[in-house]
Amino acid sequence: MRAWALFFTCLYFNIYGQRHTSTWYNIDNGLPQSSAKAIVKDKYGFIWISTENGLVRYDGSSFITFNSFKINNLHFGEFIGDPLLDSITALNNFQENKIIIKNRFPKVTNLHSSDKKDFVEGEMYVNRVANNIIACNFYNDINYFIQLKNSTYSFTAKNTIVYKDKNGKETKISLPFTNKDLNNIFVFNEVLFINNLKTRRTYSIDRGNLVVHEKESLFNDPNTKVYWQQITNQTFIINHNNIYLVEGKGREITLKFLVKYNEIGSHPYYSMFYDKDFNKLYLGTLNNGLNVLSLSDFYVARKEADFSNNVYYASLPFSKNTIIAEDGTEFGKHGVINKYPFGNNDNYLMMYDKSGNILIQKRSSIIRFYKNSGYKRKDSTFIKQGFEFFLKSGNLYGSSFSDFSKSQLHLSTKDIFSKPDFVYDFKSFVNTFAQYSKNQVLVGNSNGLYSITLGKETITPILQNIHVKSIIQTKDNLVWIMTNKNGFYLFRNRKLTKMPNDRNNYLQSAHYILEDRKGFYWISSNNGLFKVPKKQLLQYAEDQKKPVFYYRFTKKDGFLTNEFNGSSQPNAYILENGDFVFPSMDGFVFFNPDSIKTYYPDKSEIYIERVKIGNSEPQYFHHLLDLKKDYKTADIFIDIPYFSNLENLYIEAKVSGTENTEWEQITTGKELKYTISNLAPGEYKLSVRMLVSPDGKYEEKNMQFKIQPFFYQTLLFRVSVSIIILIIITIIVQLTTNFLRIKNKALKQIVHNKNSELKETALTLEVVKSDLQKETEYQKKLVETISHDITTPIRFIAMLSQKLYESDDVELQKKYFDSIYKSSEQLYQFTLNLKEYTELYKAENIFEEEEYPINRILEIKKKLFCEIAKERGTMIINMANIKVYSHVNESILMAIIHNILDNAVKNTFDGQITLNITENNQKSTITITDTGAGMSAEQIAIYMNLFKNPKLETPSFKGKGLGLHMVIHLVKKINAEINFRQNHPKGIVVEIMLNKN
Known part of the structure; x- marks a missing residue:
């Protein structure tokens, strides 16, 4: 009793609830009909919704409607049964048919009289109470009962409740009660609770034993609405738009505040279910569909006044749980705490000086707000025309100056206002700097990253042609280089390593990094907030081979915008109370990293049992998928009950067997599926793996499928064709052999004939040889004759020529000339005949x-x-x-x-x-x-x-x-x-x- 009294008094404390995002589903985007009359989660992790047009299974990305039962009445109501025993049943209107949901699939089953919740007993109507709907009506002329596992509570008469145990023994319990008070009852862990709103008392009955709680509480508050569903063992208390969930053991119950939802009374809500695994509240209506509230532990602090500017870049930690912005607004995670008269200043740069005064830049001046005046007194110091930024890193104070053609970095060991100890000139604009050792400084410019050594004029380029936005040193002394549209880098041991991007390249514009106590980095960007294990980034920096898995938080997780802001100065902080703060384009995002959950699918909850072949409707298969030979495409669905942001679902698939493929990323969207097409006939294995933890652990699931071959691709056909070919080859060989035998016989005859011919030819050749010998002899003798006939005339001509030369007698010379002429003529005729003869002979x-x-x-x-x-x-x-x-x-x-x-x-x-x-x-x-x-x-x-x-x-x-x-x-x-x-x-x-x- 004392524990209850203490608890109920604490319920009136002011409670700040979780933020939430709301998503509606109706006939336009998933449901077959805009009613959600009951909601339950099965043992496999799927959400089931009862509607007026069938039953719906929801896995976080898609709705699957089951309304093709061989029954005429598809108007279903509440669920009964036990999800842990894989037995969920639903009756349609007028209790005509019964559907049982077992092994993730609903089917029509036999309806027994014990299944009915409404029946007639004697002359009285009897109704079983399995839930307590917000707008439920109970009547005094109907007998109601609540069926527990081994006992029953009956409400049969005024001021009397009958308890019947498993042996049939009855116990009558007297208390001021009528059937209309059933609106305020609920059962939790087999204990019946009854709230009397008039007397502000709460009764608990455990196995027939009554206990009265006389303290006022939210349970018996007249403004409280109760929603109870027996199958889920969940009871919701709704009071002034605040929604609570009943928790505890036995009679020792407590209320867990879920959310303040101002629209809870704006719709005819008929069913409720809280999924603690994914921190979501499901609200079903009679005519507006299903409303899913994603509860969030992110808090957005912003000014709520009209036309307020909530775009922030710079801020400073102000107390152990608040920050202060450049306009003097102090924010806590629940909003504005206080307002200081800072006036209008530049919103990019803020800094504490050594005395705790706040320095804020305003054009070419620095405004100083004094701590000892409660930040009400201020002064202003003009620095220099072209003054761009100021920053403190290590024991160095730095400021930059620009004349739009070059830039100077001034470094001082005293303060911003002192004469600089070191001055460095750059051709590009200086955006930031960081002291990472005693004499070594990194400088980030608009065109790259540089290193300088204090006391030396040398400026060493490290990385060029990138825009360095900020340089961050985490508490583990690692240096991170954040760029504009070029991702982020790790600078360690004087080596620069580019970190991998996320799958959507949102980290191309990363802003700031904070490290929590559990070894995770939180990185803000232009499109979402990312969480990643530090060890994965460091392992990647070693060999660039280890994968890095980023977890992304978006507006769906409770932000007002996905766009965060960055600055050359630190602009994200870890407050003394452990809260992290990041500035965004719409307020500051507060959260405690220990309370932010990352959701990964359960390693056992991956199911491959549905396929869509071509344009046909999806169908179920068990163990082995048998595809016909004429299939074109087959979409194999991968069902995973995952109710968080699908962008954080890492799932891959590959095929092995007759043909093999590499691991392919499954596109996350409305449906998760792997498409099979153009695979050769044969037996295959589809392997699907999904990331089940932030440390990179995968869980793999395999399924077998077979593609039937065409008749000409079967083994029987190939064997038959091989046999036929073998027979044909045998016949061809036999015919060829016979042909060769005949040919051989003919060739023998031909050889015999040729031998005879050769003998004749030999004889002929002998004759020819003889003729050739005679011809040769003829030619030889012809040449001898020619030589003789030519020699004589030539000798005669030579003799006459000699006599002609020696004679002086003219008449005699004439005679000699005539003889020479005739001899020459004879010789000419002879040679002419010889030439003609030679040509004619050939x-x-x-x-x-x-x-x-x-x-x-x-x-x-x-x-x-x-x-x-x-x-x-x-x-x-x-x-x-x-x-x-x-x-x-x-x-x-x-x-x-x-x-x-x-x-x-x-x-x-x-x-x-x-x-x-x-x-x-x-x-x-x-x-x-x-x-x-x-x-x-x-x-x-x-x-x-x-x-x-x-x-x-x-x-x-x-x-x-x-x-x-x-x-x-x-x-x-x-x-x-x-x-x-x-x-x-x-x-x-x-x-x-x-x-x-």
Whole structure:
């Protein structure tokens, strides 16, 4: 009783609640219908919502509606059952059907009479009470009961409550009570609590034992509303828009303040659920959908007056739990604490001097507010035109000056107003500096980072072409370089290392770093506040390989804006009470890092059991996903109950099996899914891993899936094709073998025949060889004859020339000249015949394409030898009156006639040479008759035998000339015939017969 009394009196203390952000969901953005009549969380971490159009499962990113049951009534009400036993049930209107939610999936199940919460007992209506809705109505003509695990409380008569234990034993409890007082009851940990708002008493009944609490409290306050839901064992107390959650053990209950929500009475709220794992309060309405309040331990302090400027850059810690801004406003985490008359100043630079006075820059002057006057008295000191900033780092006071073309940094060991001990000139504007050792100073400029040594004029560039915004030394003496749009760097051991960005590159414009007691850095930026383990950054600085996992806080976590502010001076602080303070574009953000939770998914709560194939509806699968051969794409959903900012969900997936992929980042959005496409048929394993702790630990989950092959991709098809190919190859080999056998047999016959032919050829070759030998002998003897015939005329000509040279007789010289001329002429004719013979002997074409008249050849040769014959007293007569045509090679025929006529002219003196041509159907005959010396019968026989029998050895040509021998060879060449006969009384007749065919 004393504990209760003490507790209830404390409830009236002024309590500052958590901040919150509100997100509404309705039919426009996830719900199938704008009612949320009951809310519960299952053992797997998913939120279930009962609506008038089915049941909805919520995982923090997407809503999945289940309303395709084979029932007609989809109007569902409250949940009953036990989530820890994986048994949540819901009845539809009029208790027609029962749905059980088990293993993350709802299905229709058998409805038993014991499941009904409304029934008739005798003549009375009986109603089971499983929740106490804010606007619930109870009637005195209905009997109500509360079913606990092993007992029952019945409200059957006025001023009487009946308790029945598990054995059926009844205990009647008398107290002033009517059914309308059921609006103020709740059950917590199997203990029934009844609040009497008139008498301001609270009754607790534990297993039939009544205890009366007579102290006034929020429980029995007339302005209190009670919401109780049995299935979640949660009771909410709502008083003056403050929402509390009942906690404790047994009868020893307390109230945990959740939030002050001024709109709690503005909507018809019908259900409530608090998710302590993610610090969210779910409020369900009858017609406006679901309202999710994200409770926050971040506090934003700002001026609430109209048209107030809440953009702050510089500030100073003022007390153990407050700060002061450049306009004199003192802020605590709950807002404005006090206002000092600082007036209007530049809001970028503030600093304490050695006496605790506050220095604030105003254009080219410094305003000093004296501590001993309560910061009411001030003075102003003009520094210098072009004065840009002042700053203290280590034991150095620094200020910068600029004339828009160059910049100077003044450093002093005394104070800002003293003459500088060191002056350094820079071509770019100086933004900040930091003393990191006794004589070493880092200077951040608009175009890079520089190092200077006190007492020396040397300025050493460390990093150029970046805009250094600030240089921060954390309490562990690490130096961090913050840049504008180039990320941030660690300067350690005179080595500069760029830190990795976050996934969205928001840390490209990081502002300030604070370190908490647990080894985490808090980094403000232009887009959110980041938390990261310090050891991850330092490990990355060692080898640039270890991953860094940033956790990002945004407006969803309680800020008014995601944009924080930076300055060349320190502008984020750790107050004496442990609170961190960061300036933003809309007020100062206060928080205690120990109370700010980071949310990571439970390592056991990752489920891969849904797939969407092509454009079809999502479907469930168990253990193995079997994809058909004609699938195009398959979206495998990754269900993770995660109710915080999805940007902090690190999840990756890869496929291994017939084909392999590398780890891929899963895009976080409305749905988490991994898309399969263009994979070859086969068996695969999908591996999904998610980050489950800030130290980089991953939890991995695997699932098997198989892609069915087309018929031509199956093993059976391949084996069948292989067998068919093997059979075809065997048949081809057999046919080839048979063919080769036949071919071999034929080749043997051919070889036999070829052997016979070769034998004949050998014999022929012997004949040819013999002929070639004779031809060679002929050529040899021909050359001998030519040499003999040429030598004699040349010797004769040489002899005559000698005599011509020695003689002085003119007549005799004339005679010698005539003999030389005739000998030369004879030699010329001889060489001419030799050339013509050589060319004709090599000729291959023995027939002309077009025929020509032989008469033309006779006439030409007659004219050629006519004068020579006259000198010998001989006449040449052409008796060919008819034209006879031939296809025989004209040159060969001309050579034959030339030589025969030449011989006739040489051997005929004072005689006659007759030329004639006759023809019949088979032959054309050329006749040359002379009355010269003629030929003996022996000579005629020799030449005829030479013509008719070419195997006869060619006799020596020496002394016999070349003409007839050449003629015989040419006649043979053109397949003609030649005949010699004597002409009576003297001379010779030569006949050449040309075949017309």
